[in-house]
Amino acid sequence: MKVGILHNRVTWEIKRLIEELEKSNIAFEIINNQNIYFRLSKEKDLEFQFDLILERSLSYFRGLYSCAILETKGYKVLNNFECLNITGNKLLTSLKLIENNIPTPNTYFAFKEDASMQAIDEGLHYPAIIKPIIGSWGRLIAKLEDQNSARSNLECRETMGNILQKQYYLQEYLSSTDPKSPTDIRVFVVGDDCVAAMGRYNPEEDFRSNIALGGTAKKEEITDEIRKISLNASKAVNGEIVGVDLMVKNGKFYVIEVNGTPQFRAVSKASKINVANKIVDYIIRNYKK
Template identity: 25%
Template sequence: MKFAILSRNGKLYSTRRLVEAARERGHSVRVLDPLRCYMRISSAGFDMRYKGKPLAGYAAVVPRIGASITRYGCAVLRQFELMGSYSPNSASAIARARDKLRCHQVLAAQGIGLPITVFGDNPDDTGDLLAMLGPPPHVIKLNEGTQGAGVMLTEKPSASRATIETLRGLYANFLVQEFIAEAKGADLRCFVVGDTVVAAMRRLAPQGDFRSNLHRGGTAKPVRPTRAEVATAVHAAQILGLGVAGVDLIRSKRGPLVLEVNSSPGLEGIEAATGVDVAGAVIEHTAAAALKQHTSNTNLTDS
């Protein structure tokens, strides 16, 4: 099968592992920088070129689209989809997951457990907004931050108001959440592929921090999630339309709560912590789904 990996850097661990896994399973694979893909769109059809040469015939595309290129990367992925390629994460699903506020609204509407979240625009409403949330500590998150960047903990009402006023002055989009003290700075990263959690790790924040991201110095060890945690992770990914996702959960008194759903989860940390061939699971799921889509389309054409 002909695979494309959409990635800005073929030397990144996650990209290299996906390439290795695809080749080990007999697929041809090419890494494409989405910013070098350009498109022709017309009612007669869809075309795409890369560094002066046409792109066609890719049965499957695995997107590794960073937050900084979400809009263009999704446009490129959508073009592949319109040209008949299968992707485990569609362009619309990636855009839905990348917007934290929209993601929380969609998940909450389907009954997924979440930390209580508030959002507002007008400075005159800040006091009442925080009153809706409850007493501090508060967690303030930039709407499109990644790897723990743009996540702040405020322990006093005055600090929450000052941080909110500063972010508004910078025209930043953000949301404010309750702090789950009983989690003790730890979360669970559940790596969902299809309808299965193929690997899971517990991440613990470094001393003096509350963010457990490995990029922030957190530590990780393998963990066996509970049935409730597996069900929550898989359901959250499916609600957003993601076939591959990193679902971050915290354990609370009211059950597992979803912190974030990552549509482009890194492989290095979880493969190192668990020893699971996560890249292989992604490739196998993608190949099977692409073949099913191709067979279905062929049957429809024949009929």
């Protein structure tokens, strides 16, 4: 068996995956997407005969488009194009979650500043959350405290934003009433298993709990309820290896996003679970020839 790892930077995650592949005597090749080109065709014409390609690009578009091309060529890519396409886009993710009756926060969508103001006034009220539809690490996610802050955020997007920033994805603000409970929970799903979970706590000066923004993490117990909603969310987006982000409202879990190229450094450290080993084990069980 030969595994390809497509990437644009050798991250901590890729180093751990390499270690685990070596331990299991699985042949692999790491492919930097910056150094290659594809001929668009139905031929499996990459330099090596891969049985499986792990898509680990940090760049959303590179990962998505590489996957599209590779699948047309007949390669098996993890995650698949459908999953990367849905999970890379918060609007498409919300729609899939709703279609599959998976609890997700009340969300509105508009194409113009005034219509967005109206959606908040009539549907969400303040504070409300605005998110870029494509983006990660909490970047450009803002809490709109009142009409003034909403106007200025929307006006900035309308006048300075690129086309993606002019798609207004607006969401109810969820806040934990218990200061001891995490701001959100990241569950790492591999196949039919929730292999690890961490509670993330936002830093004092920011409502967002992304580790990239200074959030801290602790191991989180995977209850039956957490397992069920996370596996359902993964299935809804046709995922195999995904990170599911959960928040709590009135004691009930809501899925806020599903990540199709999830990092796993923080969750591995917090949970003391070797996530890379779980991924390689899954690959061997399901794809080894």
